[in-house]
Amino acid sequence: MKQGLRMLATASLVVLGISVVASHASAFNPRVPQVPVLGGTLQGYLNSKGETINVLTDQQDAQIWSQSASGNGALTLMVELSADAGVNSFGLYNASNPTPPLYQVFPAAASAGWFAIMSFRTLPDRVVVNLFDATATIQGTNTYLGIDASNFGFYEQNGNTGLVLYSQDGRNPGLAAQMLAYQGTGINAGEWWLCFEDAPVANSDRDYDDAVMILESVNPLATVPATLGGVKSLYRK
């Protein structure tokens, strides 16, 4: 029996390795440990927007998200500081799916000021993405079936290499953080800054300013650590 339990626990950890499990606690905590952010441009950019965020110490442990009461979420591409900006696309995926389909929100052609409204609807489960350019002129509408509105993540894909990087560390090369999340402050309270590093961290400049977005009207889910304790905590009441 003990061996069986051990195997079960091991299997659980494997599952957790490929699909981060979320709790529905609305509280979220700082990322532990905080990730080094190099170069100073992300800090400079947030400062220029009147934020009081410290990019080295204010990272939140927010990797996956759920819809809020409105059923709508807004994602605005604020700045792209990458040589690959012209080939990088961004979107959503179901966080609990081991091999998730990708639901594109921003095509590679999108640039600073573009924004998208994601409308999560049911019967059938779907997300309707309305895309706008920087002048708020509609650029297109896509409907994706099968979205899990209660547990989704964000991805970045390089159009040249096909490489996909995820908001869930556990899916990335070396289990590295490719997206950092910061809570907005002051007039941006209630919003989230999503800051992407578009190359695998081990081979990157770690500046996390390759794409910076503001995410509004959705709610982060607390990430359960991929440990046996984390597994147990899911079943504790």
Add this chain to the structure above:
Amino acid sequence: MNRQLRAIIAAASVVVLGSAALVSNANAGPRVPQVPVLGGGLQAFFNSIGESINVNTDQQDLSVFQHSASGNALLTIKYQSSPNVPTQLVGIYNASAAIPPLFFVIQGSLGPLAFSSMSFKPGNFLTVNRFDANGNFISTTTFGGIDPTNFGFYLAVPFGTRFSQDYRNPGGLPHMLVYAGTGQNAGEFFLCWDEPSTGGAAGDQDFDDCVLVLESVSPLATVPATIGGVKSLYRDK
């Protein structure tokens, strides 16, 4: 300065406040006094969506707003309980204008889950994109002359137009109550309207005639239209 002159200046200041609500950038507190909400419909609605809001004690002292860093905001119809739903029009106005033009955002006839995006652009332009409950694009309008740093909301029905700033309404009565979202709705605001009755008389105080979710804006604290309120604007911080 003699006493008479001081009295004149103070009186003039109160008059000015009566025609143009002044705002501070401080976070809002509770509305004082709280407004009785009758009928139970609004409380039942909040309960049904898992909100922990108490409609009689959780009213926020909010009537005016400003845009956030993204420049985009969403307004979603969440609930309606009125025979006038087909004629409801909701929009924004410049809160500091004595006789403000009305900038139409969304019509009640679209029903719950319909929404509009409001994109505040340089030059005091506002582009409104409207969608039905399924996320289908309906229409777009660009307005000039909007003040993105200080705007209120209005509800128009055939019996009259009512404003988020109490003092603009007949008898200075509140017609819109604001509640801050809780749990997964943190960072959002519920705007809860009480329509005027036939002939423009006061409403039934149920504040459930049109309930909207407002996202991605920042509230401004209303400064009371009193001499103390005037003084507080000039005190050192």
